[in-house]
Amino acid sequence: MVKKIFGFSLTSWLVENFFKQPLVNSLVYISAFIIMTSVTVKIFAMIFEYFPPQRYITVQPVEISSCLKIMNDEILNHLTRCDTGEPIDVRKLVEQHAFYLNKGLIIQALAEHIRSAVESIKVKRKDLFMSIYSLDHDNNELDYVLHYDSQRDLVKTKKIPLDDSRYQDYECVKCFNSSDTTAYVFDSKNYYKGSSKRHKTVKHYMGTKLATNGRVFGFLSIEFHNHIIFEDEESMQDFMEENIFPFKMLIEYQYLKHDFFGKFKNFEENWRVA
Structure with missing residues (x-):
């Protein structure tokens, strides 16, 4: 126009x-x-x-230093009590061992270490879930001990029978019923999601038996939420060996010490331990 x-x-x-x-x-x-x-x-x-780039780095587990200091101070208290010259009731030595407190401090330190190792993503407290279960040999079940973040109520199953068909899809149960010492789930689609609402955001899972020389004490589970951290299962295994295992051994030490002191409860029956 x-x-x-x-x-x-x-x-x-x-x-x-x-x-x-x-x-x-x-x-x-x-x-x-x-x-x-x-x-x-x-x-x-x-x-x-x-092929996503690696989102974590290998960092020195400096948080272990504070854990070791706490353990050394506890051993020093044992020695100091023995050096007082007063009669010692060996049956009460276990009372000096802050078993649950020490494990809680180790889990807290492990959480801080994981958050510092994942450098490309700001891992918040709600993005990480960890739990420890002890093995009840008599009843062949896992008993809940503690979890991170302890301020949040995230645990629905306090007892996990290893021979109950209702729990056969749990990664910890599958690991215990096999010869494996660790368990990995890279794709959350393959992760069994229970009734807990936290399972809706799971991205990765890894777990390991807590054991020393074939003697099993319990199980440590770790869930990563909301963010893709690893590119494949192999990188998860590397992360476990480099970053989780040092803290795993500290937890196993707590079980060993607790078990050792527990032998003195019935001193007359177990006098050979002394």
């Missing part, structure tokens, strides 16, 4: 006055650059989607 009324054509004006050959050449180069850049970005996006 503008062309018919005023005799003016915008396209003709642009061709005659604006779209000269040098400008057209520049536009071609700019368009080619934009297309090549877009294709490159898309290729890298596809690569990172299927």
Whole structure:
């Protein structure tokens, strides 16, 4: 209509006055650059989607230092009590061992270590769940001990019978009923989700038996929520060996010490222990 009324054509004006050959050449180069850049970005996006970069680093477990100091102070208290020269009732030595408190401090230190090891994602307290169960040999079941974050009520199952069919899909039960010492679930689709609401956000799972020289004391479970941390199961195994196992041994030490002191409760029956 503008062309018919005023005799003016915008396209003709642009061709005659604006779209000269040098400008057209520049536009071609700019368009080619934009297309090549877009294709490159898309290729890298596809690569990172299927092969995500490692999102954690190996850091020194400095949190172990505070745990070791607490244990050394506890041993010093034992020695100090023995050096007083007063008669010692060996049946009450176990009372000096802060078994549950020490395990809680170790789990807290482990949580801080994990959060510092995952550098590319800010792992919040709600993004990490850990629990410890002790093995009741007499009843062949796992008994709940503690969990992280202890301020949140996240544990629904306090006892897990290892021979009960209702719990056969639990990773800890499957691990106990096999010769494996560790359990890994990379894809949350393969993770058995119980009634707890926290299971809706699980991304990865790893667990390990708490044992020394074939003597099993319990099980440690770790769940990662809301964020994809690992690129495959192998990287989860590496993370477990590099970052979890040092704290695992500290927990096993608490079980060993508790079991050792417990032998003195019935001193007359177990006098050979002394």
